[in-house]
Amino acid sequence: MLIGIIVCGSADLINTYSPAILLSATALCLLLGRMSRSYSRRSLAMGLRRSATQILPAVPMLLFISMVATTWMLSGVVPTLIDYGLHVINPTYFLAIACAVCAGVSVLTGSSWSTIATIGVAFMGIGTVLGYSEAWVAGAIISGAYFGDKMSPLSDTTVVASSACGVDLFKHIRYMMLTSAPAMAVALAVYAVAGIFHESSADVSASDMIGSLRATFNITPWTLVIPAITVTLLLLRVPTLWVLAAGAATGAAGIYLFQPELIPGFSGSAAALWGVLWGETTLSTGSELLDSLAATSGITGMLPTIGLVLSAMIFGAAMLGTGMIASITHAITRRLSRRGSIVGTTVASGLFLNSCTADQYLSLIIGGNMYRNVYRRAGLEPRLLSRTMEDSVSVTSVLIPWNSCGVTQSAVLGVATVAYLPFCIFNLMSPLMSIIMAMTGFKIRSTRRTIVPATA
Secondary structure: OHHHHHHHOOOHHHHHHHHHHHHHHHHHHHHHHHHHOOOOHHHHHHHHHHHHHHHOOHHHHHHHHHHHHHHHHHOOHHHHHHHHHHHHOOHHHHHHHHHHHHHHHHHHHOOHHHHHHHHHHHHHHHHHHOOOOHHHHHHHHHHHHHHHHHHOOOOHHHHHHHHHOOOOHHHHHHHHHHHHHHHHHHHHHHHHHHHHOOOOOOOOOHHHHHHHHHHHOOOOHHHHHHHHHHHHHHHOOOOHHHHHHHHHHHHHHHHHHHOOOOOOOOOOOHHHHHHHHHOOEOOOOOOHHHHHHHOEOHHHHHHHHHHHHHHHHHHHHHHHHOOHHHHHHHHHHOOOOOHHHHHHHHHHHHHHHHHHHOOHHHHHHHHHHHHHHHHHHOOEOHHHHHHHHHHHHHOOHHHOOOOHHHHHHHHHHOOOHHHHHHHOHHHHHHHHHHHHHHHHOOOOOEOOOOOOOOOO
16 A cells, blocks of 8 residues: 555555455465464454454444435535634634534544534535645544544543553543643644644635525524534433434434425435435535535445445454464564563554554454553553553554544545545644653653562
8 A cells, every 4th residue: 555655646546445455465364374374264253253343333333424424414504514613713723723622522422433524524614615725624623533532531442442451441531631632732733833824725715605605505503403412412422323323314304494495306205315315416506615515425425435444344354363463463562671662562553453453442452452461561550551552543543544443534524544644633643642751751650569678
């Protein structure tokens, strides 16, 4: 993949050829395993079951996310948010505001995926109108959403990381603040400076876009009842899949209630609604920019993403079933003894596991089990391990094009993973902050007891 990007110079190459490359890597993995007799049918079945258990639940979530994106656009939720945002948000500080708002929503909901699929899509539209690069906007949205996800006690990844390392949840969150808060401060500063030096390249002004929005959609605050219901369900700890299903259902109802005449030929029947959810829907608004913002791809637009997720699942199953992950990690960890090298290797292993398993949950569980004894042997606190795993796994999963997080956010925001990667400042700073803190020893205590010699 890296060679292809360097040679072709296109991030779109990953979206086009990732499934084929992952399946080719799977075939090579199985061939090498066969030659070395490192696996059996039973071990492969166990690897597939382990990989599928973590990744397959993402498939229905992706389907419902595509429905939410379609219905929230056509019901007027996203256009209303864009309209209000263009009235309220100062263009100079847009990136910093988008990052901070997504962080706050993600802390409350505990879900970066839901935050990006809802409020994040609206910010993408606002940023486009204000003339910001899509990659910059996506980076700010993802940075905020993943910071909030890490800091929320409602987050699945936060719970998994703390439990996999045997650390109390709130101790884990407080300890993460030592690396996450500086990383977020750097991110907000970068986005603020980028906004100050931003020169709008938008084809239309904000006032022109507001006029086009109001001419096309029924802009009313009543549409905001739909996201309010979704956020309420998240706060009530309803499973994310059901929340997304409810969001899609209320969004579909919103099409009938708020925008009944928006889609030409829309009869309001169940078959017509399914056609909207399944396929592409385009609007002719007279504004080329609004046409591109309001176009929806439906479930069919998400099918290539689902194919990539399934390919990544098969690759992860082969790496687990042949024992290659275990062999590589054992070779890495067996000689570690110093704090800096242990934390640095943990960070590198997090990136490696994210790449091989294509799933952050699986990577957190494997990494936690793999390094527990290493940290214990070196006299390092378990909370240092849980923090390092979060800094290197949870926030970097979205930066890997074939990881379930990277695949999903790229599809939802419509920006290639490789394109937004350099602008996810918080996600890039988090692993660096982990290494810096380990090298300085700041707030890192030894678990080894100091033996005081007895006096006469």
